[in-house]
Amino acid sequence: MGRWGPLRLLAIAAAGALLLAGCTSERYWGGTNVAEEGKAKVGLVTKTDTNPYFVQLREAARKQAAEQDVEFSALAGRFDGDNAGQVTAIENLVQQGATTILITPNSSTGVLSAIEQARNKGIMVLALDTATEPEEAVDGTIATDNVEAGRKQGQYIKAALGETDPQVLLLNGTPGSSVDTQRRQGFLEGIGLKAGDSQILGEDSANGDQNMAQESAENLLQRASDVNAVYTMNEPTARGANAALRPRGLDPLVGSIDGGCQGVGDVQKGDVDATVMQFPAKMARLGVDAAVEHARSGKKISGFENTGSVVITDNPVPGVPSQNTEWGMRNCWGDS
CATH class of the missing domain: 3.40.50.2300 (Response regulator)
Structure with missing residues (x-):
């Protein structure tokens, strides 16, 4: 092949590689152009x-x-x-x-x-x-509308407490998340409290995680054993809260938000008093x-489209529209 043979082959190979690279530079979606x-x-x-x-x-x-x-x-x-x-x-x-x-x-x-x-x-x-x-x-x-969903949770807890003043623990979501901020804001509006009120016995962020929520609730309950209501940002948080409450023999009202089928099942079992279903x-x-x-x-x-929310409970209260868990099981996380 002579002295230039190997160099010529390398040049040809390089050109071929560039051609192949040119083919793959087109945008593909799951292998389809x-x-x-x-x-x-x-x-x-x-x-x-x-x-x-x-x-x-x-x-x-x-x-x-x-x-x-x-x-x-x-x-x-x-x-x-x-x-x-x-x-x-x-x-x-x-x-x-x-x-x-x-x-x-x-x-x-x-x-x-x-x-x-x-x-x-x-x-x-x-x-x-x-x-x-x-x-x-x-x-x-x-x-x-997460403010509205939180407000519905708060309104339910307030009505279910009746004449009893709320003594509340707040188990929040991920700090900095608009969902966390809005649901907490709505809950406080619904139950009639403001940040810093003495009826808020304590609060912590659990990032929507069941294990973190259990740990947070256990820590909060060490100084808040007279709690009668618990706000939870979502249903895994509510399950974590219950895991902390049961060993202490405490049975406060527990509200939540999400409306998944497992969450509706938690309402059926009585672990959660009401959850606010979204779609x-x-x-x-x-x-x-x-x-x-x-x-x-x-x-x-453009703009905001609210996909709605519905309170799910088997213990309805006056002034708070709701559906029962039978309806909830038919519609959990659906398109209603």
Whole structure:
């Protein structure tokens, strides 16, 4: 081959590699070229891929995408509060050619820069379940009105206590999360208290985690044994609270929010007095439908769409509209 033979072969190999690299530089979605115009490519970024609530939201979005013949990809943070993981997920979806990104942000502010970069590329970004701060950081929000949901929990507890003054423990969610802030605010409004009132015997953040909630409740109960009401940010938190209450023989009123089938079962068993059901499947359906319309016509939805909430209890109280657990089991985390 002569002295230049090996160099010539190396040059040919390098050119071939560049050609192959040029082919893979086209954007792919699950192995499918996404250059087709007018077809939605929907990416969903949830807080985690293990929390049952977000699993339900993801599967509802996947089902709606399949029914609409829409390409769909789901990513998540590694844990509740993993803003860096969600930023990476957004960046990956942008590179994959998403036309719409649906996100349940861990922090109302922690992913704003990545969202802005996506929107600057013409991608519609919708917040599901959790609003950003400011809300204008995304094109639109499809979610429960979390202040209203918290208020309903507080109103129920207040009415169930009757003439008895509340002595409350607050088991909050993830600090800095708009959901946590709004639900707590609504609960205090509903029960008629303000931050710092002496009737709030103590509070702690449990990040929506059952084990953390149990530990927090155990610590709080060491100095608040006269508690008669417990606010819980979500249903895993309520289960953690009950695990701390039972060994002490305490039976305060326990309220919660989410309305998953397991949570409705907790109400049936009497572990939770009332939970406020929300509808993640509806959020998912509306989000995917908006993505399809955006890809077809370029239209972007805007503002806030409240997907509603319903008090679930088998012990209704005057002045607080509710449904029983039989209704709850038929509709848990559905599209009602």
